[in-house]
Amino acid sequence: MPAALSLADGQAALLSDDRVGRALDELFDCDRGSLLTELVLAAIKEFEVDCSQLHNDSTSITLFGSYRQADGRARGGQATATAARGHSKDHRGDLKQLVQVLTVTADGALPLAYRLADGNTNDDQTHIDTWNGLVGLLGTTSFLYVADCKLCSRQQMTHIHVNHGRFVTVLERSRAEDARLREWMTTTVPEWVEAQRKPGKHAGDGDRVWRVCAAPFPSAEGFHITWVHSSVKQHLDEHARAERIDRARQALGELSARLAGPRARITSLIAAEEAANAILASSGGQRWVRVTITEQAEERYRQEKRARPSENTRYRKITSTHYQVNVEINTEQVRHDAASDGCYPLITNDPSLTDTQVLGAYRYQPNLEKRHYRLKSVQEAAPVTLKSPFRIEALFCCQFIAQLINCLIERQLRQAMARNQVRELPLYHEQRACTAPTAARIFDQFASAQQHTITSNGQPIQTFHPQLTDLQNTLLRLLDVPTSAYTPSHPG
Numbered sequence: 001m002p003a004a005l006s007l008a009d010g011q012a013a014l015l016s017d018d019r020v021g022r023a024l025d026e027l028f029d030c031d032r033g034s035l036l037t038e039l040v041l042a043a044i045k046e047f048e049v050d051c052s053q054l055h056n057d058s059t060s061i062t063l064f065g066s067y068r069q070a071d072g073r074a075r076g077g078q079a080t081a082t083a084a085r086g087h088s089k090d091h092r093g094d095l096k097q098l099v100q101v102l103t104v105t106a107d108g109a110l111p112l113a114y115r116l117a118d119g120n121t122n123d124d125q126t127h128i129d130t131w132n133g134l135v136g137l138l139g140t141t142s143f144l145y146v147a148d149c150k151l152c153s154r155q156q157m158t159h160i161h162v163n164h165g166r167f168v169t170v171l172e173r174s175r176a177e178d179a180r181l182r183e184w185m186t187t188t189v190p191e192w193v194e195a196q197r198k199p200g201k202h203a204g205d206g207d208r209v210w211r212v213c214a215a216p217f218p219s220a221e222g223f224h225i226t227w228v229h230s231s232v233k234q235h236l237d238e239h240a241r242a243e244r245i246d247r248a249r250q251a252l253g254e255l256s257a258r259l260a261g262p263r264a265r266i267t268s269l270i271a272a273e274e275a276a277n278a279i280l281a282s283s284g285g286q287r288w289v290r291v292t293i294t295e296q297a298e299e300r301y302r303q304e305k306r307a308r309p310s311e312n313t314r315y316r317k318i319t320s321t322h323y324q325v326n327v328e329i330n331t332e333q334v335r336h337d338a339a340s341d342g343c344y345p346l347i348t349n350d351p352s353l354t355d356t357q358v359l360g361a362y363r364y365q366p367n368l369e370k371r372h373y374r375l376k377s378v379q380e381a382a383p384v385t386l387k388s389p390f391r392i393e394a395l396f397c398c399q400f401i402a403q404l405i406n407c408l409i410e411r412q413l414r415q416a417m418a419r420n421q422v423r424e425l426p427l428y429h430e431q432r433a434c435t436a437p438t439a440a441r442i443f444d445q446f447a448s449a450q451q452h453t454i455t456s457n458g459q460p461i462q463t464f465h466p467q468l469t470d471l472q473n474t475l476l477r478l479l480d481v482p483t484s485a486y487t488p489s490h491p492g
Contacts, residue, residue, distance in 0.1 A: 024386075024394040029076050032397050037137060039401065040112060047408060053106035053144045055365055056130055056151075058123050059372040060089045061098045061116075061396075062383040070096075070389040072118070080389040084119035090382070098384075100396065101126050102371060103134060106146075108411035109367040113137060114400045116393060123150035128159050141165045144350065146361050149173075152347060154221055161223075161349045168353075168361045171345040177219055181227060182340040184216060192229060195356040196363065208232050210363070212355035219347055226346040226355040234342025241288065241337065248285030249327055255279060256325035264322070269293060272323040287337070290328040295321055375403060378440045406439035409479065413437050416478035426471060445472055449486055 044051060063070075063083055070083035083096040090097075097119040103112045113133060117126060127147060135141050144166045151157065151169040160167050171178055192211035200206055208231055215225035255275055258264055266272050272293045280286035301315040346358050353361070376382045381399045386392050414436065417425070424433035427441040434441060449466040465487045468476070476483055 021388070021391055024391040024398075025388075027394040027397060028078065028390040032394075036113075036397065036400065040137065040404070043110070043404065043408060047411070049105055049110055050107035051105055051112070051138055051143055053146065053361060053364070054103050054112060054134060055106060055109075055368045056101065056103045056127065056145065056147045057365070057368050057372070058099050058101045058117070058121075058126060059375075060086065060119070061100055061376075061381065062088065062090050062092050062095045063097055063119075064095065064383050064385050065387060067096050067387065067389070069387070070098075070392070073389070075390050080393055081116040082118040082120075083389070086118075086120035087122075090376075095383070098392070099126075100372075100375075101130055102368065103130060104368050104371055104407075106361070106364050106367075108407060108414070109364075109371055110407045110411060111371065111400060111404050114396070116396055123148070124153055124156070127151050127156045131160055131165060135163075135165070144168060144361060146365060148365065157221060157223065157347075157349065161221075166348070166350040168346060168348045168350075168358055170362065171219070171225065171347050175219075177215075177217070177225065178345060180217070181215060181225075181345055182337075182343070185340040185343065186336055188216075190227060190229075193355065195228075195359045206231070210359060212359050214355055215345060223347050223349045224351060224358075226348070226358045228344055228346060228359055230342050230344075232342075233344070237341040238338070241334070241341075244283055244285040245288050245329065245334075248280055248283040248289045251279045251283055252276060252289075252291060252325050252327050259323045259325065266323065267321075269295060269323065272325075276325055288330050288334050290330055292326045292328075294324050294326060296324055297321055371403065371407075374406075374438075374440075375399060378438075379403065409439045409442060410437065412480070413442065413475070413478055416480075420478065422478070425474070442475060445475060 043049065067083040070080065072080060072082040074080070081098050083098060085093065085096055086099070088095070088097055099117040099119060099121045100114060101117055102114045104110055105112055113130070115130075115133075127145075127150070131145055134143070134145070141164045145151075145160060146168045149170045149172045151167065152172045152175070157167060157169075190213040192213050194209060195212045196208075196210040198208045200208060210231075211229045213227050215227045217225070219225055259266055259272060266275060276291045276293060277286075280289060280291065298320050300318050300320075302318055303309065304314045304316050307313065346362055348358050379399055379402060381396070384392055384395075386395060417423070417437075424435045425437055426432065427434040427437055427445065449468070449472070451466060452464040454461045454463075468483060468486055472486075473483060476485075
């Protein structure tokens with residue numbers, strides 16, 4: 001409805017792509033930082049959002065086109081991000097991209113801050129600037145900052161620590177502490193404490209259990225390490241290792257058959273070893289599979305000349321060399337790695353947090369991933385087809401505002417359901433139950449609400465307002481939206 005956009009009668013017909021583009025230019029030129037800061041702080045105050053725990057992550061935004069103008073050029077003193085190829089989380093390495101860095105609260109995964117970075121930006125380069133920006137936004141350093149393993153660098157963790165901040169992250173697998181912990185697991189049975197238990201995702205699945213214990217030593221920086229065991233991850237680790245070993249054995253068996261064939265193209269021991277090593281590397285089984293190549297000489301005799309064999313026929317001995325691939329499973333290495341299946345280390349600088357609390361904080365991180373997913377799917381923010389880097393920056397400002405509004409609606413409805421002891425609502429197709437409504441499902445319920453007006457000579461005669469269903473009335477009541485927004489008390 002044009003009135004919802006503050007448009008007068010007839011103005012909706014004036015909307016066009018060119019006008020929208022010029023509006024995006026104007027939005028880029030304005031002080032977007034102050035606009036978003038005021039908006040976010042007002043939302044925090046109005047809806048009493050808890051900002052004591054914040055989660056940060058980034059995602060790639062793919063672009064369609066060459067984007068030669070998106071080279072970081074500035075407009076009115078405001079720089080733009082550079083479109084470049086980088087690590088594409090959408091698996092589109094052939095396309096240029098931008099990187100969006102997003103921070104949400106642990107209270108409803110409410111978007112709190114975002115920024116666009118160059119397409120080839122690594123996550124381990126973003127956390128200091130992000131944390132500093134959050135301190136400026138909230139005016140405090142007391143919040144708990146949670147991020148993935150890219151936060152786990154001495155520079156970034158130390159920056160937060162010396163500035164009186166708090167963080168939780170996962171220790172990178174490449175760190176020496178991780179190897180020491182896995183070696184420790186081969187000789188020690190930790191004193192596990194059950195931290196979380198959830199039912200299996202499918203019927204017949206066992207419970208998903210997370211257990212924690214304190215690591216026997218701190219990190220190199222002196223921060224506390226929590227050692228976590230996940231029953232789900234244990235199953236995945238076991239399956240992944242078995243699958244890699246089977247894949248390597250099958251490929252090596254095929255290689256051995258080719259080498260033994262009469263038309264083998266590999267005719268040297270070095271070439272055979274290189275082919276076997278390439279298979280181990282591509283299959284990922286080089287850690288558990290050992291390969292040795294053995295030579296086998298085959299002798300055969302052939303007549304020197306073509307003729308019917310007789311007692312005077314002379315024969316020539318021909319010696320050919322074949323190679324055989326011998327595969328052996330390193331069972332000792334398999335047992336060593338199996339001892340720490342399902343385990344991973346978390347690190348924090350807050351000594352007041354228990355190991356269970358550290359795990360609970362990190363386990364909220366997947367809710368941020370859902371925000372990235374909805375940005376690209378429901379809001380259709382990617383791939384980007386705009387060509388102007390200034391309009392792209394302004395468009396993602398609008399996308400952030402839209403995401404903030406959607407999350408506030410979801411948060412309000414879920415909190416109201418909890419207060420009114422409403423366990424589920426029939427929001428899915430065929431009126432199937434939904435226990436965690438999203439904004440998209442809510443909007444779908446009101447997509448059919450229409451208003452019709454009969455006019456004569458341009459003058460309205462009668463207006464027919466939508467007849468709300470019981471479900472629509474329930475949603476409006478839970479959201480504290482008056483039904484008069486759809487059905488005025490005195491219909492025209």
